[in-house]
Amino acid sequence: MSLQKIKDAIANQKMICPECKKPIQKWEKYAETIDAVRDGFNIIEIDSNASRVTLTCGNAPCAWKERSEYWIEYIID
Numbered sequence: 001m002s003l004q005k006i007k008d009a010i011a012n013q014k015m016i017c018p019e020c021k022k023p024i025q026k027w028e029k030y031a032e033t034i035d036a037v038r039d040g041f042n043i044i045e046i047d048s049n050a051s052r053v054t055l056t057c058g059n060a061p062c063a064w065k066e067r068s069e070y071w072i073e074y075i076i077d
């Protein structure tokens with residue numbers, strides 16, 4: 001699950017700010033994104049498995065903040 005992945009990455013300091021390269025401190029406004037596909041008269045909802053979150057670096061003086069679907073790119077192993 002994506003939200004758990006984000007929480008774990010931040011708790012373990014494995015989500016890195018692209019500007020200052022320090023661990024991102026904060027996340028907020030997590031949302032799953034769902035793609036709706038129209039099929040004839042029916043609307044079929046498909047869980048695209050994407051999710052969006054607002055990330056805030058939080059390491060002063062860095063002011064990096066981003067709302068992104070591509071948060072997974074900031075996680076390091």
Ligand SMILES: [Zn+2]
Binds near residue numbers: 018020022057062063
């Ligand atoms: Zn930063």
